[in-house]
Amino acid sequence: MSTFNSSSDSLASQRSSGAEFRRGIKESLPVLIGFLPIALVLGAQATAKGFTAWQVPLMCGANFAGGSEFVAVGLWAVPPDLVLIAAMTLLVNSRHLLMGAALAPLARHLPGRKIFPALFVMCDESWAMGLADARKRGLFSLPYYLGTSIGMWVTWVLFTYAGAKLGPLIGDLAAFGFDMAFTAVFLVLLRGAWTSFRAVRPWFVSLAVAAPTYLILPGAWYVATGAVSGLVAAFFLAEER
């Protein structure tokens, strides 16, 4: 990193920030398109469960973590059970603890006033793209990450709201297979993170634990048990390197 701070230098870095932001938006376009059907389905399901239309973008903008929002909608009633939904939100989003930790060594050079607002829009996809980009280029690019994240946030809020408004018309989108888009997006992200079979053995441990947990326990426990057992496996398998 340059230690000079001349005006031409900061201008150049500003320009490259804008370019980096646009690169983030551009490279995340396929993800944004993948968001559309999921957002529409979530909005539609939410109004069917008793959300008013404006509460849907409120939740999706303030929380911005799709998995927990699907769980919240699944558990929603009028009036909703606040404690249950908050607990399940914590469970589903506990992965953010580890995601933030993985980001920390790459973002040490950033001041708190930049990183704490940036963390508000960290989601699975923008985090994965930001980290993959940092690995490829050797430096974490905050504007690139913000380009991916903010594009995703705006898309998510707008299209969940559209889903809420169109709810009664498109409520049966799941019958046409649109809910599978979620799985497809996740599998492509997994393919991108695949290095070798040896390296990804913990994934299979996660799958082998999460799937039966889902069949046995109610709620979102399968996410926690699956993720934790995969990480325990990663801890012990790491010794062989």
Next chain:
Amino acid sequence: MSPDLLAILTIASMAVVTYCTRIGGFLLLRNRTLSPRTLAVLEAVPGCVLISVIAPRFVSDKPAELLALAITLLAAWRLPLLPTVIISVVATGLLRHFM
């Protein structure tokens, strides 16, 4: 308490809990030097979480769902994101309708 107010409070509690998860790990681990083993665990996080979230798909009791998942897996293995999503959604819709 009105249902509307309770809905807003529930959404607010979700937002607070979620933001705490976002900054929690970052704050706890930001100034530590991580061992290779810790790094190996952190590298495994995204994959373990993603596969766990979609794990219910792998144990569906409906043949159409499992076949749709197999097609999605094949597409995801070979193709970029958008074609994968399109193939997956179309195949799932058709299989649910005809099986």
